[in-house]
Amino acid sequence: MSKTVFVLNGPNLNMLGKREPGIYGGKTLKDVEADCISAGRELGLDVDFRQSNHEGDLVSWLHEAGEHSVGVAINAGAYTHTSVALHDAIKAITVPVIEVHISNVHAREEFRHHSKIAPACKGVICGFGPTSYILALHALKSITD
Numbered sequence: 001m002s003k004t005v006f007v008l009n010g011p012n013l014n015m016l017g018k019r020e021p022g023i024y025g026g027k028t029l030k031d032v033e034a035d036c037i038s039a040g041r042e043l044g045l046d047v048d049f050r051q052s053n054h055e056g057d058l059v060s061w062l063h064e065a066g067e068h069s070v071g072v073a074i075n076a077g078a079y080t081h082t083s084v085a086l087h088d089a090i091k092a093i094t095v096p097v098i099e100v101h102i103s104n105v106h107a108r109e110e111f112r113h114h115s116k117i118a119p120a121c122k123g124v125i126c127g128f129g130p131t132s133y134i135l136a137l138h139a140l141k142s143i144t145d
């Protein structure tokens with residue numbers, strides 16, 4: 001019996017493949033989605049993969065995940081560094097949430113070194129390129145079995 005996990009993506013991640021490939025790589029978000037679905041299949045996880053440039057969508061999807069998933073991997077993009085609303089949405093649900101980043105945010109600009117959502121998350125995976133998402137799926141599998 002497969003379990004559902006939400007993989008949520010925030011602003012500008014729709015631009016993957018075109019956006020600063022030296023930092024984010026050449027894969028498109030569709031490529032990352034396909035990789036997540038494939039890895040999820042191997043892990044017995046059904047992946048519900050979504051992206052929005054709008055903070056409120058991500059808040060609503062976190063609420064939905066709290067009712068309809070066993071856990072969440074979220075790359076909140078720039079909202080990582082600014083959003084009390086996403087922090088509070090994560091606190092409002094009981095399923096585990098893992099913060100994900102393609103880049104190592106701690107090796108980049110100072111303003112990326114602080115996450116407003118990490119204190120509400122189960123853990124953080126960053127710096128492994130798109131593989132960060134796959135590692136998060138493995139982590140969700142291990143903590144929800």
Ligand SMILES: O=C(O)[C@@H]1C=C(O)[C@@H](O)[C@H](O)C1
Nearest residue numbers: 012075077078101102103112
């Ligand atoms: O590495 C990433 O996936 C994150 C993606 C973004 O869009 C940035 O705003 C974050 O600072 C880093």
